[in-house]
Amino acid sequence: MSDPHTQQLLNSVAQETFETLAFMYSVHEQDSPAGPPVTAEVSFRGPIHGRLVLTVSDTMLPALGTNMLGFADDQAASDDQQRDALKEVLNVICGNLLPLLYNRYDVFDVQAPVIPASPTSPDVPVDGQTRLYLDGGQVHMALYVETALNAKVA
Numbered sequence: 442m443s444d445p446h447t448q449q450l451l452n453s454v455a456q457e458t459f460e461t462l463a464f465m466y467s468v469h470e471q472d473s474p475a476g477p478p479v480t481a482e483v484s485f486r487g488p489i490h491g492r493l494v495l496t497v498s499d500t501m502l503p504a505l506g507t508n509m510l511g512f513a514d515d516q517a518a519s520d521d522q523q524r525d526a527l528k529e530v531l532n533v534i535c536g537n538l539l540p541l542l543y544n545r546y547d548v549f550d551v552q553a554p555v556i557p558a559s560p561t562s563p564d565v566p567v568d569g570q571t572r573l574y575l576d577g578g579q580v581h582m583a584l585y586v587e588t589a590l591n592a593k594v595a
Contacts, residue, residue: 450542482557483552485551
């Protein structure tokens with residue numbers, strides 16, 4: 442079951458990250474293009490252990506790569522650059538989210554984000570999830586935690 446506090450933090454951090462790093466802003470659901478999903482995930486260990494999963498519509502990858510790399514309008518990011526941009530957004534979201542969820546003084550070992558060939562569902566329930574509708578496409582994020590978040594500290 443999704444924790445409302447975690448869900449709100451996840452939404453806030455994800456939205457701010459997409460706005461500041463990729464210049465992608467919230468729009469009404471019907472104005473957000475949908476497409477086949479592309480999933481990236483990052484695992485972390487520390488006081489809490491788990492995985493953060495980011496799924497976006499493939500329609501947003503070209504703009505994500507181009508915007509994050511600062512390319513001019515007539516330049517295009519390669520497929521590898523687009524996927525690297527997606528992983529970097531996920532890495533930044535995870536790095537900003539974990540201290541808010543637990544304790545800003547704790548140390549986390551965040552693994553390198555990956556784009557799995559065939560994403561799998563974790564064996565633990567989702568602790569928080571959110572959906573964003575951006576001008577570049579749709580975003581779904583889910584946080585899976587292997588250890589409880591009962592000791593949240595501001």
